[in-house]
Amino acid sequence: MPGSPTPLDLAFGLLQEGRLIEAEQIMLREVDTAERTHGRGSPQWAAAQCDLGNVLFSSRQPDRAVECFRNACDAHPPTGDREAYQDHLTYRLNLGSVLTMAGRLDEAETELRHNLQERREFYGPEHPGYAYALEPLADVLAQRGLLAEARQLIEETIAIFWSSGHERVATALALRAEIVLAAGGAEPVFPHLGQLPDEVVEQIALTATDRSGRHPAMGKALLADLAGALEQRLGPDHQMTLNVLSQLANISHDAGDEAGRVEAVRRVLAAYDRQGRPEEALMAALGLAMAQDDAGDTEGGLRTYEQAHARAAGLGRRDLTAQVLRNWGLALSAAGRAAEAERRLREAVAEAEQAHDAELLGRARIALGLFLQHEARPAEAQQMVEAGLSTLDVAHPDAITGRGHLTAIKSGESCGCGDLAGAVADxxxxxxxxxxxxxxxxxxxxxxxxxxxxxxxxxxxxxxxxxxxxxxxxxxxxxxxxxxxxxxxx
Incomplete structure (x- = not known):
């Protein structure tokens, strides 16, 4: 029987539901309980501060997370308590890592060098516990352009993890690839993948994918190399290959390479069709239509939406059909084909109603309401937007967009597209x-x-x-x- 979920488990569950206020309150209660029961500065209080810091960082509040990790680090563990001291080493590593993610690289380097020295004295220079601080320090140095020292540290990291058979060798190899790419030259970015176990190769890919969004131009180049290497190592239809290609499409868009985005999505779509995975293929087709439209191929994108609609109809899924119709209608509206756009958007609302999906129904109604507003039909638009807002969470992006337009409708203005800031404030x-x-x-x-x-x-x-x-x-x-x-x- 699994144990009961911890407060941290509950907090992260709430974060996944978008309920960050409740998640934070759970951990604040744990901090208060630890302080009342064990005292401020106790190991229990430091542990609770660390957990709160992890929740705050995961809810995009890095500066507040830094404060929690500093509190945890300042709570000195009792002399001779090795377990408490190991926890202290973790808190300082977390502090350095969050400072890195927040872009506070000078502070991050200071904390990580301190942590590295503490770990060297505690574990010794050949222990994985020491390498745990080598790797993030190499990352900070690479971001600061100190590539030679970063390369030296990451090679040392890889050697330690490799000799001990530690799974973290995969994340170190992914960082090494970034450093090699940043340094330029003809050196292979992902050498020897064929000699690594599948699980290590997959972890390299996961790490590279997670990190790729930090610097889109470099991330695009890195994932392009990785996708080619994975096609050879794991095959073009392996899920990890497809995950990397999907992220490559996203990063290509962020980097302004719409043609590259289209090509990556096409490869994903073809793989899902080869495997007979119709729902995944449908979602890839929607992504392809958006990519084609953003690349300037409006007619190609509309043809792909039409094909996606046929795919959804074949699946018999009203929710998927509604999603396709909504996106298709918006694309038709942008293309100036108003009559067709209205028909598809109204069909989207009808399908969403039958699907009994409150969020999808709200999004479909707001899309139709915005179309009606742009067509100078304010009374109909107001009714539809208000109906859409009634089924969406106030923080939902479509609700924010709808609220901005509703304000414009009520004030007699032509449109609310330009007042995103006002809608977010409301x-x-x-x-x-x-x-x-x-x-x-x-x-x-x-x-x-x-x-x-x-x-x-x-x-x-x-x-x-x-x-x-x-x-x-x-x-x-x-x-x-x-x-x-x-x-x-x-």
Whole structure:
């Protein structure tokens, strides 16, 4: 029988559902409990701070996570307690890693060099525990352009992990590939894949895929090399090959290479068709249609949407059919084919209603409402957008877009496409108000200036200490939740 989930398990489960406020509150209670029971600075309190830091980092709040990891590091373990000291080494490694991800490379290097020395004294220079700090330090040095030293450290890392048979050799090999590529020259980026076990090859691919988004141009070059190597090593239809190709398509878009994106998606689609995997092929076809449209091949994209619709009909899945129809209708609208667009968008709403999928129904209704607004039919548009908003979470990207357009409709303006910042601010305000006592605030003003939130609060009554702490944390979490929406596509 599996054990009961820990508070950290519950918190990460909530994060996966997008409920970051509740996730954070679980871990804050654990910190408070550890402090009351064991004392501030105790090993238990440091462990709770580390768990809170992991949750905050996973919810896109790296600066607050850094504060938690610093707290954990400052809680010195009892003398002679090896287990507590090992935990301390982990906290400092986490601190250096989060500083790296936050782009605070000078601080990251300082913490990682400190951690490396601590680990050398504790484990010795040939132990995997020492290599755990070598690898992230090599990463920081590579990002700072110190490629020679980075290469030296990553080769040392690989040697230690390899000699000990440690699984982390895969992540080190992935980082080595980045360093080799950054240095230029004719050296192979992924040598000797044929000599590695399948599980190591797959872990290299997972690591490279996860890291590729940090620098799109380099990530695209790296994944292109990796995709070719995986096709030879694992085969063109292996799932890991297809995962890398899918990420290559995403990164190619980020890097402005739409033709490369189209080619990558075509390879994925062909592989799913060869394997007789119709649902995966349908999703790849939708991706291909979007890629073709972004590449300037409007007619090609519309033909692919038509083919995707036939695929969805063959599957008998109303939810997939609704998704295809929504995207197809939007593409037709952008192409100036209004009558066809309206027909497909109305069909999307009807299919979503039959699918009993509240989120999909909301997205389909808002897409149709925005189309009607652009066609100068404001009364119909308002009705449809309001219906769409009623089934979507306030923080959903489509809800934010719909709210911006609804404001424009009600004020008699022609469109709300250009006021993403205002829509995000309105959604931010609704999100916060929905999680505070209704009698606490007399006024909450939210504005977006220079891609950041400006918040003004007027209290209706004096809050308790707990309410004030909750409100401050709520604002911090809301900023993390909505900041990404400011640059997202409508």
């Amino acid at each position: 959604a931010f305000r609704a999100f916060v108000l929905g999680k505070l006592p209704p009698d606490l605030l007399a006024r909450l003003d939210v504005a977006v200036e220079d891609n950041d939130f400006k918040i003004q609060v007027e209290l209706r009554r004096e809050p308790s200490e707990g309410e004030l702490e909750h409100m401050n944390r709520l604002f911090q979490s809301a900023v993390a939740e909505f900041r990404g929406r400011l640059t997202s596509r409508a």
